[in-house]
Amino acid sequence: MPTKNLPAFQSLSFLACLVFHLLLRLLLLLLLPATLLAMASRGKAVAGASGVTVTVASGPRYRHYSGLRERFRIGDEYEIIDAKEGESFLVNKPGCLLLSVDHLEAGFRLPLPEVAKALLNCWGVSPIQLTPNTWRYICIFGVICKIKEIRGSADVFRAHFKLSASRASGADIYYAKHRTDRMHIGLSNKYSNNKGWMDRLFFVRHRGGGEWGFPTVIRSAQKDSFPKLIQDEARASDRLLRAGVRNGEGYVTEFLLVKYGLSKPWTAAELEAGRDQEANEDFAEHIPVLAHMVYEGDDVTTVVRVPSAVRVGTAVTTALVAPPPAEKRPAKARAPEKGPGRIRLKKKATKEVVSAGTRTSPEKGDEASRPSASAKRRPVLFEESTEEAEELCAQKRKKTVQATPPRG
Helix, strand or coil, X not given: CCHXXXXXXXXXXXXXXXXXXHHHHXXXXXXXXXXXXXXXXXXXXXXXXXXXXXXXXXXCEEEEEECHHHHCCCCCCEEEEEEECCCCCCCCCCCEEEEEHHHHHCCCCCCCCHHHHHHHHHHCXXXXXXXXXXXXXXXXXXXXXXXXXXXXXXXXXHHHEEEEECCCCCCCCEEEEECCCCCEECCCHHHCCCCCHXXXXXXXXXXXXXCCCCCCCCCCCCCCCCCCCCCHHHXXXXXXXXXXXXXXXXXHCHHHHHHCCCCCCCCHHHHHCCCCCHHHCCCHHHCCCEEEEEECCCCCCCCCCEEEEECCCCCEEEECCCCCCHHHCCXXXXXXXXXXXXXXXXXXXXXXXXXXXXXXXXXXXXXXXXXXXXXCECCEEEECCHHHHHHHHHHHHHHHHHHCCCCC
């Protein structure tokens, strides 16, 4: 090859290589979407065969609770709006009421009773600013007034409970504490703290755009002083001075809340199903509430989540991957046959009350002296008089003596 043609040959070779690389890149750009689509389809097929629900990881995530409306009988006139992950109780959405699942477990129901509305207006706070135990006190107070046929009002409640700031829960969070020498409401030890209730938030809104009738915006509470009671309110407060209740959380079951007018009346369908009968009093507590995270734009009706852990009275955590069907598991790894599990949002911790007619004498043996398993568990309402206090101490001493084994 002549030397003078060498530069021209090198230029042609360079152009050929450049064109080849451009064509190769163009081909890759054309084939890449199809390859990714095929890989995604294959991944979805594998995931579908293994029972895993595929969720597109796009947009913000929201807390979603399935079974929330059925468990707490939230009417269709209210719209439930999921709270975004990371949103705190300080978030304000116009027309929306911020709540926690723990508030519903504590007896909060919609529509709110007039006494609760009056307390919120008197204190100048929204429902989310009150701890769950405060809502238990409000609901149990309403039940006690119904039982004792007392017209309980917001001022009567404030005469026995004082609103105080909760340092443990954060700023602008408040709780009701007992005043000295007033009525006392006792709860089980598992309700001694309110940790984690701010992690289970959601919003509720009137579909018709109605007003709530109480504050819904976070603000500092007004100073709570002892109210001035006159006439009927003063007499009602005096009748509650020595009243007390043990295991008061037993009063916030759906059956008792409806019975004493703190929850909406039974619907025609519920009456037909016998929900107003004592035999079905714990039907609502058997409705599971599952919590899981959904991405923006997801169809929550198709999102499948399986509970991995249940903490009684607090959050219900869920797994993101569903297990394979039971028929595809190995025989040695298959669990024994059991009935369907039940998820309880709260566990009744009430004192067992046995009438004198159902008790048997100790001579029949230890098994006969135990109360029947069918005995109803109820919270105990009592008057803290001197005679009953002495009788209670005598009963405790008698039980201690009977439980002490004889010395040989």
